[in-house]
Amino acid sequence: xxxxxxxxxxxxxxxxxxxxxxxxxxxxxxxEPLPAAPVAPAFDPDWLPPVLSEFSCAVAANLSVPLDxxxxxxxxxxxxxxxxxxxxxxxxxxxEPCQLFLxxxxxxxxxxxxxxxxxxxxLFEKQAEENRRRAVQIAKDAAAIDTLTAKKAQAVKxxxxxxxxxxxxxxxxxxxxxxxRRFVGGDVTPEALPEVMEENGGATSILDDEGELLxxxxxxxxxxxxxxxxxxxxxxxxxxxxxxxRSVVVNHPSLSVMLLAQPFILHTLLNDERMTGKGLLARxxxxxxxxxxxxxxxxxxxxxxxxxKYNAMLTRLMxxxxxxxxxxxxxxxxxFAFRDEDNGGTFAVVYK
Numbered sequence: 101x102x103x104x105x106x107x108x109x110x111x112x113x114x115x116x117x118x119x120x121x122x123x124x125x126x127x128x129x130x131x132e133p134l135p136a137a138p139v140a141p142a143f144d145p146d147w148l149p150p151v152l153s154e155f156s157c158a159v160a161a162n163l164s165v166p167l168d169x170x171x172x173x174x175x176x177x178x179x180x181x182x183x184x185x186x187x188x189x190x191x192x193x194x195x196e197p198c199q200l201f202l203x204x205x206x207x208x209x210x211x212x213x214x215x216x217x218x219x220x221x222x223l224f225e226k227q228a229e230e231n232r233r234r235a236v237q238i239a240k241d242a243a244a245i246d247t248l249t250a251k252k253a254q255a256v257k258x259x260x261x262x263x264x265x266x267x268x269x270x271x272x273x274x275x276x277x278x279x280x281r282r283f284v285g286g287d288v289t290p291e292a293l294p295e296v297m298e299e300n301g302g303a304t305s306i307l308d309d310e311g312e313l314l315x316x317x318x319x320x321x322x323x324x325x326x327x328x329x330x331x332x333x334x335x336x337x338x339x340x341x342x343x344x345x346r347s348v349v350v351n352h353p354s355l356s357v358m359l360l361a362q363p364f365i366l367h368t369l370l371n372d373e374r375m376t377g378k379g380l381l382a383r384x385x386x387x388x389x390x391x392x393x394x395x396x397x398x399x400x401x402x403x404x405x406x407x408x409k410y411n412a413m414l415t416r417l418m419x420x421x422x423x424x425x426x427x428x429x430x431x432x433x434x435x436f437a438f439r440d441e442d443n444g445g446t447f448a449v450v451y452k
Contacts, residue, residue, distance in 0.1 A: 143168040143389070152178065155410040158402040159218050165211035166389035169204055173219040174410075176202045176307065176358025180223060180283055181417035184303025184354035188425045190435065197336055198425070199305075199356040205366050205388040212360040216309035218402075220358075222411040223283045223307070226418060230280045241276045248274065282418075286312030286359065293329035293355070294341050294348045303354035311361035317375065318368055327380055330355060334383050363388070 115121055145153040145167060152174045159170040179200040186198035206212055252267035278299035286308025288296060297304050306313055317325055332339045333355025340349045366386070369375045376382070427435065 143171060145171070147171075148174070151409055151413045155402070155406055156219075158400075158406055159215060161396075162399050162402050163211050163214055163218070164392055164395045164399055165215055166392060168387050168389035169206065169211065169215050170219055172202055172204050172385075172387055173216055173358060173360070175200060176356070177220050177223060177414060178417055179356040180220075180305030180307060180358065181414060181420075183282075183305050183356035184301060184352075185420060185422050186425060188427065190427060190432070195424075197354055199334075199354055201334060201357045201384045203357075203359045203361060203366070203384045203386045205361055205363055205386060206391065208362060210391050213309050216307075216360055220283075220307050222414050223418070226415065227280050227283050234277055234279065237277045238279065241274075245271060245274060245276065283307055286310060286314075286316070288313075289316055290325045290327060290329055291341075291343065293333070294339050294350055294353075295343055297329065297333065297339070297350050297353050297355070298348050302350050302352045303356075305356040305358070307358050309360045311359060311365045313357070313359060314361055314365045314369055317380075318365075318372065324374070327374075327378055329353070330357070330380060331378065331383075357384070359384075 116125070143166070145157050147153075148156065148171055152171070156167060156170040156174050159165075160167045163170075179198070179202070182198040184197075184199075188196050188198060190196060204212070248267055248271045252264050252271065255261075255264035255267060281296050281300050281304055283305050284296060284307070286306060288306065293304070317327070317330075326341070328339060328341065331337075333353045336352055336354065338349070338351055339353040340347065342348070369381060
């Protein structure tokens with residue numbers, strides 16, 4: 101059974117204190133105790149863009165949660181907006197999409213859901229507004245398809261093969277407006293994701309404050325859920341599946357993921373060889389903030405002007421056109437220095 105690193109240290113020290121082990125150590129001058137568990141630096145708001153930094157600090161103070169929580173959810177919201185719309189050129193032959201797989205791990209009752217709502221509310225509101233606008237056209241398109249389908253069935257019934265084939269071709273070529281689903285919850289199954297992506301220009305974002313996606317991936321409905329949509333949505337490789345009798349192909353899939361989960365869910369997945377072996381969890385930037393031990397006497401309200409500024413920022417990101425960003429010489433040097441530092445996998449280690 102796997103254990104966390106601190107428990108391993110305690111077990112190691114217990115064994116090391118046994119007389120026979122101490123005797124063996126006395127003969128081995130090169131023995132050293134296990135190093136202490138690494139401690140991540142405190143989250144620095146200066147790492148963030150000004151508006152996100154200011155709003156995250158205000159939300160953290162208002163809800164009495166660690167700064168890490170609203171900051172990372174805010175990054176997830178920004179990633180959701182940029183998903184499928186922006187890319188960064190590292191060098192001539194190397195491009196990366198502007199999207200993140202993020203996970204914050206905190207216990208129950210530590211403010212995950214209220215924080216999530218504050219940081220993502222405007223995205224779901226804008227999406228609902230757009231879908232109200234689309235509703236009439238969606239109904240008209242569905243009626244048109246139903247009419248053509250009924251005509252085709254009648255032609256087949258009467259043996260008019262050429263007519264039926266022509267109607268089938270017309271059905272296939274009829275444009276259909278779909279609901280906007282750029283932002284979906286964690287209850288969308290991995291098998292349904294390719295269809296959602298196809299209907300939304302190849303890109304969608306999972307914003308999940310209950311860890312529902314992780315439970316689906318661990319096999320709530322089936323023993324071995326298909327991971328292709330998540331793996332290829334991260335890399336941008338062509339995604340092709342057969343679903344409900346039809347082929348779904350997404351040539352340039354883009355997926356952004358922001359998850360909030362309780363520790364037991366993550367620990368379950370870390371012990372799943374398929375999840376770790378396929379590299380799914382390695383794609384996530386995972387944070388486990390230290391919960392607040394004391395609550396402040398005052399929890400100041402978030403200024404309305406700041407709320408509007410943050411929402412305006414997200415709206416601009418939602419509405420931006422497709423764009424390509426190029427690293428400056430300084431930024432490229434920082435990136436490659438970081439890559440060289442991580443050459444030994446220092447930042448890939450995930451606790452179990």
